[in-house]
Amino acid sequence: MAHSDDALARVKAMEIACAFSPSDFQEYLREGGPVEHGELCKGFQYSGSYCGRNIEKIYHKAFSSGRLCLRKAVDALLGDKVKHVLIVSGFFVLHDRGGQAPNGSRGSCETDGPLGALAILRALAKRGVRASLFCDEHNGPVLKKAYDSMMAHYADFDAETHELLQKFSCCLPAIGDSPAGATAAMLEMYREKAYGGGSCTALQDRWTLLAHRLGDVLETEVDALVALERLGAPYRNIRGVDIGTDTEPIDFLFPFLDWDGLGDEEIRHRVRSYAAENKYKPDVWEKLCRIAKVNPKAVSLGIGDGGNEVGMGVVVAIPGVPQLSPGDEFAALSRNGCYRACDHLILGTVSNWAGSAFESAADVLYPLVPKDSRGGSWTPADLEEKILRSIMVQG
Numbered sequence: 130m131a132h133s134d135d136a137l138a139r140v141k142a143m144e145i146a147c148a149f150s151p152s153d154f155q156e157y158l159r160e161g162g163p164v165e166h167g168e169l170c171k172g173f174q175y176s177g178s179y180c181g182r183n184i185e186k187i188y189h190k191a192f193s194s195g196r197l198c199l200r201k202a203v204d205a206l207l208g209d210k211v212k213h214v215l216i217v218s219g220f221f222v223l224h225d226r227g228g229q230a231p232n233g234s235r236g237s238c239e240t241d242g243p244l245g246a247l248a249i250l251r252a253l254a255k256r257g258v259r260a261s262l263f264c265d266e267h268n269g270p271v272l273k274k275a276y277d278s279m280m281a282h283y284a285d286f287d288a289e290t291h292e293l294l295q296k297f298s299c300c301l302p303a304i305g306d307s308p309a310g311a312t313a314a315m316l317e318m319y320r321e322k323a324y325g326g327g328s329c330t331a332l333q334d335r336w337t338l339l340a341h342r343l344g345d346v347l348e349t350e351v352d353a354l355v356a357l358e359r360l361g362a363p364y365r366n367i368r369g370v371d372i373g374t375d376t377e378p379i380d381f382l383f384p385f386l387d388w389d390g391l392g393d394e395e396i397r398h399r400v401r402s403y404a405a406e407n408k409y410k411p412d413v414w415e416k417l418c419r420i421a422k423v424n425p426k427a428v429s430l431g432i433g434d435g436g437n438e439v440g441m442g443v444v445v446a447i448p449g450v451p452q453l454s455p456g457d458e459f460a461a462l463s464r465n466g467c468y469r470a471c472d473h474l475i476l477g478t479v480s481n482w483a484g485s486a487f488e489s490a491a492d493v494l495y496p497l498v499p500k501d502s503r504g505g506s507w508t509p510a511d512l513e514e515k516i517l518r519s520i521m522v523q524g
Contacts, residue, residue, distance in 0.1 A: 130204075130208065130494075130495070132200070132494050136493050136494055137200060139493050140199055140200045140203070140490045140493055140494060141199070141200070143199060143486040143489055143490055144198070144199035144200075144475070144486065144490075146486070147199075147475065147476060147477035147478065147482050147483050147486050148184050148185050148188040148476050148477060148478060149185050149188070150185070153185040154185075157185065157188075157189055160189070162189050162192065182434060182435055182455040182456050182459075182478065183453050183454065183455055183456065184434055184435075184455070184476055184477070184478055186453060187436065187444050187450060187453065187476060188476050190444070190447050190449055190450055191443070191444040191447055191450070191474070191476070194443060194444070194447065196443050196471070196472065196473055196474050197443075197444070197474050197475075197476065198473070199475055199486060199487065199490050200490065200494065201473055202430050202473040202474075202475055202487065203252075203487060203490045203491050203494055203495070204494070205353075205428050205430070205472065205473055206253060206258065206353055206355075206428070206430065207252070207253070207256055207258065207491060207494070207495050210352075210428075211258055211352055211353040211428065212258065212259060212349075212352055213258075213259040213260075213261065213349050213350065213351050213352055213353070214253055214258060214259065214260045214261070214351065214352075214353040214354070214355055215261050215263055215347075215351040215353070215354050215355070215382075215423065216246050216249060216250055216260055216261065216262050216263060216355045216357070217246075217263045217354070217355065217356045217357070217359050217379055217380075217382075217439065218242040218243060218245070218246035218262075218263075218268070218272065218356070218357045218358055218359055219238050219239075219242055219243070219263075219264075219265065219267065219268025219269070219271065219272055219358075219359065220238065220239040220241070220242050220268070220358050220359060220360055220438075221236050221237070221238060221239075221267040221268055221360075221372070221375045221376060222236055222237060222238075222239050222366075223235060223236040223366075223372060223375060224236055224237070236267070236375060237271070238267070238268040238270075238271035238272070238520070239358065240481075240517060240520060240521070241358050241434070241479055241480050241481050242268075242357060242358035242359070242480060242481065243271060243272055243275040243516070243520055244275070244481045244484065244485075244513055244516055244517060245357045245358065245432065245480050245481035245482070245483060245484020245485060245487075246262065246272070246355075246357045246358075246484060247262075247275060247276065247279050247484075247516065248481075248484040248485045248487060248488040249355055249357065249484050249487050249488065250262060250276075250294075250298050251279075251290075251294070251298075251488060252487055252488040252491035252492075253297070253298075254293055254294050254296075254297035254298040255290060255293050255294075255297075255497060256491070256495055256497070257293075257297060258297065259297050259298070259349070260297060260298045260299075261298070261299050261300075261301050261347065261351070262276055262298070262299065262300045262301060263301055263343075263379060264300060264301050264302065264303040264304070265303060265304060265305060265306075265377040265379065266303055266304070266305040266307075266377065267375060267376070267377065269303030270303070270523055271520045271523050272300065273300050273303070274519050274520050274522075274523040275516050275519060275520050276300040277300075277519075278515055278516045278519035278520075279294075279512065279516055280294060280295075282507075282512050282515055282516075286507055301343075301346050301347070302346050304339065304342040304343060304346060304377075305338075305339075305342070305377060306335035306336075306338050306339045306377045306378065307338070308334065308338065311338060316334065316337075319334075319337045319338070319341060320333075320334070320337065322416070322420065323336075323337050323340070323413060323416050323417055323420065324337075324408070324413060329408075330406065330407050330408070332373075332378060332407050333407055333408065335377070335378050336378055336381045336417055337417065337420075339377060339378065339379055339381070339421070340381070340417045340418075340420040340421040341420055341421075343379075343421040343422065343423075344420050344421045344422045347421070347422040349422070350422050350423070350424055351421075351422060351423040351424065351427055352424045352426075352427050352428070353427050353428045353429070353430070354382055354383060354423065354427050354428070354429040354430070354471075355429075355430045355431075355432070356380070356383065356429075356430070356431050356432065356438065356439035356440050356469075356471070357432040357433075357438075357480050357483070357484050358432065358433065358434070358438055358480035358481070359379070359380065359438055359439045360372070360376050360380075360437055360438065360439070360467075361380035361383070361437065361438060361439035361440070361441070361442075361467035361468065361469040362378065362380055362403065362467065362468045362469060363399070363403060363465070363467075363468060364376050364378070365437055365460065365464065365465035366437065366465065367435050367437060367455055367456075367459045367460070367465065368458070368459055368460055368465075369459075369460030369464045369465045380439045380467075380469045381414070381417055382417075382418060382421060382423050382427075383429055383431070383439050383440060383469040383470065383471060384414075384429065384469065384470045384471070385400075385404065385409060385411075385414065385442075385468060385469065385470070386400050386442045386445075386446055386468050386469070386470050387470075388400040388401045388404065390446070391446050392446075392447075392448040393446070393448060393451045393452075393463065395451065395463045396445065396446070396451045396462075396463045396466065399463070399468075400468050403468060404468075428472050428473070429470075429471040429472045429473070430471060430472070430473045430474070430475070431443065431469075431470075431471035431473070431474050431475075432474070432475045432476075432477065432480050432483045432484060432487075433467075433474075433476065433477075433480060434455075434476070434477050434478055434479055434480045434483070435455040435459075436450075436453075436455055436462040436465065436466045436467065437462075437465045437466060437467050438467055438480070439467060439469045439471070440467070440469060440470065440471035440474055441466065441467045441469075441474070442466070442467050442468050442469050442470040442471075443470050443471060443474045444474065444476070445462050445466030445467060445468075446470075450462055450466075451463035451466060475487065485509075
């Protein structure tokens with residue numbers, strides 16, 4: 130589908146707004162940063178990077194990679210080729226300063242993630258693309274609450290959209306990576322199927338269990354993957370602390386970095402060592418994907434705001450980026466940067482904003498026929514606030 134110059138310019142403006150404040154953008158221009166459709170990209174309200182995370186610097190370095198493009202990401206998922214998208218979100222944050230979540234947990238699902246994931250789900254489902262929301266044991270209750278709140282809203286105010294969401298979207302049952310419920314014989318069978326038998330690391334077993342359990346709950350094969358604000362290997366938070374035990378490693382579905390092509394020696398060594406320790410091989414990855422009912426050739430989209438999220442390996446591998454940190458008090462990306470790559474990447478100061486940008490870009494590039502809603506007027510902000518309140522209560 131051909132897009133007008135005006136539509137392309139508006140979408141480019143959204144992409145830039147996700148990563149830049151006005152001062153960031155002016156500095157970007159002074160340093161020669163490219164801007165497609167020049168003047169049209171300057172006439173909007175920037176929301177940009179006031180969080181001290183250097184996302185604008187990462188954007189600047191990453192632009193030339195060719196994978197950093199909101200328009201290409203939207204086209205990849207809505208261009209008539211994709212039939213079923215698996216959306217992965219949920220970043221479990223530990224309460225390292227004491228206290229517990231309302232449900233008594235030692236951590237909780239970050240509020241950045243669920244809203245953006247649902248924005249992408251809506252953009253897909255409203256255009257007839259099947260979208261399944263992944264749920265794990267740590268973050269699933271919050272994601273389910275968010276999804277239910279969204280559905281209740283549309284049931285009250287927009288019956289037509291509610292019907293589309295019912296038909297083309299679902300919130301999957303929560304699955305975990307614990308060996309509980311799996312017999313020794315079952316684990317051995319899983320290992321044989323994925324790895325050809327033999328001993329496995331704990332992480333390999335977790336990958337295998339997730340693959341089988343995901344395959345059990347998916348009704349049809351997935352041909353596209355989206356990860357929004359989802360922690361990926363080596364599972365370190367923004368301060369460089371390993372929180373892998375509280376993160377179901379569903380990122381195994383996404384392609385691993387090509388470490389031979391990495392220019393930074395430190396991160397190349399880390400990635401190669403990690404792959405060797407966990408016996409990562411492309412043929413094993415393909416087997417795990419097929420067990421999970423995910424096509425190994427599935428198109429992939431990553432969205433992040435710090436560097437440790439799934440898909441951000443695309444930018445972490447760029448020379449100069451591993452030395453950056455997402456802020457003065459945080460670890461450099463050579464330590465906590467994600468090892469998982471993707472076909473398309475969207476950067477945002479806040480990942481939820483990037484998810485909303487995807488939905489808005491879909492409205493510009495693939496407009497739907499306007500319709501009247503019943504039950505009174507409401508704005509997207511009303512829906513966002515309703516969902517946010519529901520997940521805050523959930524904990």
